[in-house]
Amino acid sequence: MARRGSVWVAAVRTPVGACSAVLLAGVVLLAVLAPLLWGDAAAAIDTDAIGQSPSGAHWFGTDSLGRDLFFRTLVATRLSVGLAVLATAIGVGVGVVLGTLPSVLPRWAGRLLTAAVNVAVAFPGLLLALFFAVIFGVGTQGAVLAIAFAVAPAFARLVQTLSASVSGRDYIAAARVSGVGRIRLLARHVLPNIGEPLVVNATIGAGSALLAFAGLSFLGIGVQAPDYDWGRLLREGLDGIYVNPVAALAPCAAVVLAGLAFNLVGETVAAVVGVRTRATRRSPAPLPAAPLGSAAAEPAADAVLVVENLQVAFPGPNGWTVPVRGVSFSVRPGEAIGVVGESGSGKSLTALAVSRLIEAPGVVTADRLEFAGTPLAKAPDRELGTSLAMVFQDPMTSFNPARRVGRQLAEVSEQHHGLSRRAAFARAVDRLTAVRVPAPARRARQYPHEFSGGMRQRAMIGMGLMGRPKLVIADEPTTALDVTVQRQVLRLLARTREAEGAAILLISHDIAVVSQTCERMLVMYAGRVVEDLPTGAPAQHPYTRALLATTVDLETDRDEPLAVIPGRPPEPDQVPEGCAFAARCPLATDRCRDEDPVLEPTADAHRVACWHPQVSVLSGQSHEEGAA
Numbered sequence: 001m002a003r004r005g006s007v008w009v010a011a012v013r014t015p016v017g018a019c020s021a022v023l024l025a026g027v028v029l030l031a032v033l034a035p036l037l038w039g040d041a042a043a044a045i046d047t048d049a050i051g052q053s054p055s056g057a058h059w060f061g062t063d064s065l066g067r068d069l070f071f072r073t074l075v076a077t078r079l080s081v082g083l084a085v086l087a088t089a090i091g092v093g094v095g096v097v098l099g100t101l102p103s104v105l106p107r108w109a110g111r112l113l114t115a116a117v118n119v120a121v122a123f124p125g126l127l128l129a130l131f132f133a134v135i136f137g138v139g140t141q142g143a144v145l146a147i148a149f150a151v152a153p154a155f156a157r158l159v160q161t162l163s164a165s166v167s168g169r170d171y172i173a174a175a176r177v178s179g180v181g182r183i184r185l186l187a188r189h190v191l192p193n194i195g196e197p198l199v200v201n202a203t204i205g206a207g208s209a210l211l212a213f214a215g216l217s218f219l220g221i222g223v224q225a226p227d228y229d230w231g232r233l234l235r236e237g238l239d240g241i242y243v244n245p246v247a248a249l250a251p252c253a254a255v256v257l258a259g260l261a262f263n264l265v266g267e268t269v270a271a272v273v274g275v276r277t278r279a280t281r282r283s284p285a286p287l288p289a290a291p292l293g294s295a296a297a298e299p300a301a302d303a304v305l306v307v308e309n310l311q312v313a314f315p316g317p318n319g320w321t322v323p324v325r326g327v328s329f330s331v332r333p334g335e336a337i338g339v340v341g342e343s344g345s346g347k348s349l350t351a352l353a354v355s356r357l358i359e360a361p362g363v364v365t366a367d368r369l370e371f372a373g374t375p376l377a378k379a380p381d382r383e384l385g386t387s388l389a390m391v392f393q394d395p396m397t398s399f400n401p402a403r404r405v406g407r408q409l410a411e412v413s414e415q416h417h418g419l420s421r422r423a424a425f426a427r428a429v430d431r432l433t434a435v436r437v438p439a440p441a442r443r444a445r446q447y448p449h450e451f452s453g454g455m456r457q458r459a460m461i462g463m464g465l466m467g468r469p470k471l472v473i474a475d476e477p478t479t480a481l482d483v484t485v486q487r488q489v490l491r492l493l494a495r496t497r498e499a500e501g502a503a504i505l506l507i508s509h510d511i512a513v514v515s516q517t518c519e520r521m522l523v524m525y526a527g528r529v530v531e532d533l534p535t536g537a538p539a540q541h542p543y544t545r546a547l548l549a550t551t552v553d554l555e556t557d558r559d560e561p562l563a564v565i566p567g568r569p570p571e572p573d574q575v576p577e578g579c580a581f582a583a584r585c586p587l588a589t590d591r592c593r594d595e596d597p598v599l600e601p602t603a604d605a606h607r608v609a610c611w612h613p614q615v616s617v618l619s620g621q622s623h624e625e626g627a628a
């Protein structure tokens with residue numbers, strides 16, 4: 001709640017937010033106070049001062065009955081703004097009902113209603129307002145209903161579109177499956193999730209309603225005498241425009257200012273609720289230097305990837321959150337490295353940083369971040385596009401659902417190799433063949449949804465092979481697949497490595513998968529690499545040992561309870577002072593809680609960040625023995 005409040009404060013501090021706050025406060029104050037303070041002065045008839053020009057006594061002059069136009073303009077604020085807001089509220093209400101009814105009504109009735117809304121949306125709003133004004137009759141009430149019904153179709157369409165985008169989500173499907181009725185589904189699951197854009201559009205819509213209302217009153221079919229709003233004042237002022245132009249200009253200026261207030265408020269609300277990160281995008285303070293997570297070791301001269309002291313940070317309301325805190329490793333050509341660790345340990349962010357895919361407001365810093373000998377920040381897109389391949393966990397969302405698979409693969413060669421459309425498509429078919437997609441020529445012409453999960457994942461790898469990748473980064477590539485397909489994909493990665501000489505960085509929470517595929521393993525915990533070891537070597541860090549102990553295989557004793565690591569990893573913004581694993585480590589000492597261990601070599605090709613390495617967690621040896 002406090003966080004939300006601070007977002008609003010930050011939004012009001014922007015130039016647009018400040019203007020909107022001042023204008024809105026002015027409009028609301030006038031609407032509330034003006035009739036109370038100046039209502040009588042605005043209604044007072046003075047036959048001695050009929051049709052006067054602006055003067056010290058009457059700043060905007062007087063009308064045909066000698067009434068003060070300055071006070072009348074101020075007093076008209078309440079009716080003008082109040083009626084516009086009322087019309088908008090009714091319009092939004094009717095729009096929400098019309099927009100949601102199709103999902104509740106029988107199919108044929110819903111379609112009929114949708115078609116009617118579509119037809120109504122096609123009519124210009126003012127024309128609809130005039131049409132309804134004739135139906136509901138001349139006068140304030142008729143004008144309110146006319147404008148409400150004129151704006152309702154646009155809101156109905158908006159609600160339909162927003163509901164359609166929400167109704168495809170998994171939580172709606174889950175609610176449906178669990179037997180939630182249509183109306184409850186709508187009220188509980190759909191409407192709360194479309195409320196924010198609706199409010200933003202309603203605020204902006206109130207500005208248009210204000211203008212429309214002034215238009216109807218100006219035409220004589222809105223507010224009727226003795227009541228008056230800005231539209232009526234404009235109509236009366238226009239009669240004497242050559243004598244006193246201010247009489248017409250003042251209500252016009254009032255409409256413009258109030259309309260501006262609504263629109264700017266809409267923009268501010270949109271900035272806060274629509275793009276919530278915008279307000280926090282401003283960096284809270286200079287990003288602190290990355291703590292040295294590892295002892296500097298010179299990487300191989302031909303390393304494909306060199307990462308030294310990598311830090312990924314995001315600005316938050318209370319300062320920087322640093323989910324990746326000084327990660328260092330290097331990858332040699334053709335090498336397969338696995339990155340393991342519990343959820344939230346920073347594996348994916350490390351991969352994204354290495355692929356230059358961390359978006360603002362995220363900040364990536366490193367002492368050294370090089371790909372194929374070139375600083376990553378300077379590597380041309382073409383170089384990265386052809387020599388670094390990325391395979392994501394969910395290929396369904398990584399492929400564009402509206403384009404054929406073959407064309408998406410071909411785009412890489414058209415873009416980066418300058419191949420013609422036909423040649424690029426032929427290469428796409430060839431690559432699909434290489435990743436063993438059956439009937440590749442036919443499959444290349446299909447859409448992603450026509451592929452099975454495993455086939456999509458292979459096609460994704462095929463896309464990476466359109467160039468000559470030096471490094472394939474695969475982020476949980478088999479998590480969504482069944483064991484048989486998982487095996488096929490892992491085999492394919494291994495084959496890619498052999499055939500193309502590509503290095504592999506395989507991210508997985510499954511230590512068994514990594515052991516089968518990789519020769520080295522980086523174990524991450526709370527944004528740090530805590531152990532870097534050859535696969536199969538005895539683990540030295542208590543966390544790695546605990547992770548290995550939780551791995552289940554065919555030889556696991558089913559009579560024994562499954563091993564678990566007690567506790568949870570710390571949140572990125574609550575990492576403790578010393579070793580982040582200390583709170584869960586049975587071997588932790590005061591030193592662990594006070595001092596953060598650095599990743600240091602303990603044996604050939606083996607680095608550990610622990611004050612007490614080589615201690616067996618399971619055997620219950622004391623830490624003194626282990627530390628020795």
Ligand SMILES: Nc1ncnc2c1ncn2[C@@H]1O[C@H](COP(=O)(O)OP(=O)(O)OP(=O)(O)O)[C@@H](O)[C@H]1O
Binds near residue numbers: 342344362509
């Ligand atoms: N854009 C972001 N802004 C703030 N924090 C983020 C952002 N993206 C990720 N994080 C946080 O960074 C931490 C590490 O995330 P990351 O996705 O790298 O973890 P992971 O080890 O890959 O986990 P998983 O196995 O669940 O994918 C998480 O706590 C996550 O909440």
